[in-house]
Amino acid sequence: MSHPTLPYAQEREVALRCTIAAAHFCETVRQSQASNAFSKPDHSPVTIADYGAQALICRTLQAAFPADPVMGEEDAQLLASPPMADCLQRVTRYLQPYVQPYVQPPLTPGQDIAGSPTPIDSGAAPSVPTLANLNWQVNLAELLEVKTEPSPDSQPGHPQRATALDPQQVLAWISHGRSGLGDRFWTLDPIDGTKGYVRGDQYAVALALIEGGQLQVAAIVAPALPVNLPGSEGDRGVAFVAVRGQGAQAIALKSGQSWTLRVNPPEQQANFRLIESVERDHGTPAWQQAVAAAIGLQVPSLQMDSLAKYGAIARGEADLYLRLPSGNSTLRWENIWDHGAGVLVLEEAGGRVTDQTGKPLDFSQGTKLLNNKGIVASNGTLHEAAIAAIRAQGIE
Numbered sequence: 001m002s003h004p005t006l007p008y009a010q011e012r013e014v015a016l017r018c019t020i021a022a023a024h025f026c027e028t029v030r031q032s033q034a035s036n037a038f039s040k041p042d043h044s045p046v047t048i049a050d051y052g053a054q055a056l057i058c059r060t061l062q063a064a065f066p067a068d069p070v071m072g073e074e075d076a077q078l079l080a081s082p083p084m085a086d087c088l089q090r091v092t093r094y095l096q097p098y099v100q101p102y103v104q105p106p107l108t109p110g111q112d113i114a115g116s117p118t119p120i121d122s123g124a125a126p127s128v129p130t131l132a133n134l135n136w137q138v139n140l141a142e143l144l145e146v147k148t149e150p151s152p153d154s155q156p157g158h159p160q161r162a163t164a165l166d167p168q169q170v171l172a173w174i175s176h177g178r179s180g181l182g183d184r185f186w187t188l189d190p191i192d193g194t195k196g197y198v199r200g201d202q203y204a205v206a207l208a209l210i211e212g213g214q215l216q217v218a219a220i221v222a223p224a225l226p227v228n229l230p231g232s233e234g235d236r237g238v239a240f241v242a243v244r245g246q247g248a249q250a251i252a253l254k255s256g257q258s259w260t261l262r263v264n265p266p267e268q269q270a271n272f273r274l275i276e277s278v279e280r281d282h283g284t285p286a287w288q289q290a291v292a293a294a295i296g297l298q299v300p301s302l303q304m305d306s307l308a309k310y311g312a313i314a315r316g317e318a319d320l321y322l323r324l325p326s327g328n329s330t331l332r333w334e335n336i337w338d339h340g341a342g343v344l345v346l347e348e349a350g351g352r353v354t355d356q357t358g359k360p361l362d363f364s365q366g367t368k369l370l371n372n373k374g375i376v377a378s379n380g381t382l383h384e385a386a387i388a389a390i391r392a393q394g395i396e
């Protein structure tokens with residue numbers, strides 16, 4: 001936990017809280033086999049969990065920082081459209097127990113909300129899905145708490161009766177804060193790596209605060225990522241959190257253990273390795289491998305979905321992430337929410353991130369990285385060599 005008097009202490013705390021709660025929701029949906037995807041107009045996949053996670057995070061941000069715009073990936077208009085009616089119903093049903101934590105007795109750390117049956121009014125409320133028992137050392141009721149006015153019929157000392165969540169409320173949360181970006185705003189990817197999520201692989205809930213074009217706060221939660229600490233074999237679920245100038249930390253969600261993130265030092269050069277997307281058409285694997293070979297990386301590369309790749313470098317599991325767009329297709333600008341949180345976590349762990357020409361990423365251009373092409377993220381030590389190798393190979 002950061003010190004309350006440090007700059008951005010509240011933002012860090014809130015960002016971590018709501019991304020962990022949203023990640024819990026995503027795992028609940030995935031474990032109940034409800035992670036099948038709907039197709040968006042651009043043919044990219046979206047699931048109940050993408051919408052539900054965005055709703056939960058926006059609900060918390062709205063309560064904590066009402067003036068802050070939120071640029072989330074998902075669009076409520078699409079979810080409100082007739083072909084998505086079934087999806088909206090299911091998002092609402094899965095969210096119900098997550099937005100009415102006051103019907104639960106207080107949770108002790110480590111207890112899961114599956115442990116206490118929810119007294120939903122029979123008939124009035126939709127059925128509650130079985131909640132994942134993740135055994136994370138988090139107090140979900142606390143994570144989900146938002147400071148709102150009590151309803152007029154609530155009595156002190158008595159839990160409120162649950163009422164059915166209104167799908168219109170879900171839509172309102174999802175579209176909260178989309179009024180324009182301003183100087184200070186949050187950028188949110190409720191599930192980065194939806195393809196990995198559906199496949200049963202890695203994905204991440206990612207949230208970053210941008211002020212004056214600068215990343216200031218970042219939280220990434222990767223629920224399926226192995227913890228990789230001695231004594232935690234088999235444990236999965238890691239949160240990465242960073243504030244500019246204050247370093248980056250990781251938290252193992254099951255044990256609650258936290259540690260400072262640091263990239264691999266130059267002395268470990270012989271073991272440096274490349275990390276790339278699982279989805280081959282999200283980069284150009286042949287070029288990425290050629291660059292890695294040119295700078296002498298010999299350890300076989302890792303493939304991982306989502307911006308958990310930045311966390312992997314920050315914790316020394318990999319050293320160079322290349323995302324080189326193919327020269328054949330029209331350039332696809334990268335989305336700020338696909339990189340922002342990862343960039344700050346890695347920079348605060350001692351790494352470096354630029355585009356493929358060596359230019360810093362410019363987060364002041366709206367929702368896309370319009371001034372950048374490709375991504376090069378590294379432990380810092382091999383950054384210049386990677387940029388030089390890209391240039392020498394004639395990659396444009």
Ligand code: AMP
Pocket residue numbers: 192193194196277278279281282283304305306307332335338
């Ligand atoms: P990753 O798992 O690192 O490949 O990242 C997933 C992200 O890739 C998604 O959030 C998409 O926004 C993004 N994406 C989708 N299609 C492409 C593409 N053709 N090239 C690059 N990125 C893409």
Ligand code: MG
Pocket residue numbers: 073189191192193337338
């Ligand atoms: Mg994404």
